[in-house]
Amino acid sequence: MFKAIVTVRLRPSILDPQGKAVLHALQNLGYEAVTQVRIGKVIDLWIEADTADEAERIAREAAEKLLANPVMEDFDVTVTPVETPAAAG
Structure with missing residues (x-):
């Protein structure tokens, strides 16, 4: 058995309004370095x-x-081998 981790991100050319909102919130909390x-x-x-x-x-x-x-x-x-759930218990 394997565990695959699929990381999905907007392409760099696509506007990310959620990211902008988080950036402003972080900066308002004092994280100006972000x-x-x-x-x-x-x-x-x-x-x-x-x-x-x-x-x-x-x-x-x-x-x-789909994803x-x-x-x-x-x-x-990213794929890594894992123990089956029954064997891990």
Whole structure:
């Protein structure tokens, strides 16, 4: 079993109003050193596959078809082996 972490972010050319709002809130709280904020999402997938390459392929297909909007978002996939839930208990 593998755990795939899919990180989805708006493309740099896309305006991020939520990030702007968080930036202003942080600066109002005294965090003037923060100069830019971009908001994204992280999706954890547990995938039963024989190899890490197969798990990555499945995660990438899921991201391309459902998890990320290809017009506005980019994504990264990281895959690591994990113990099955039954074996971990």
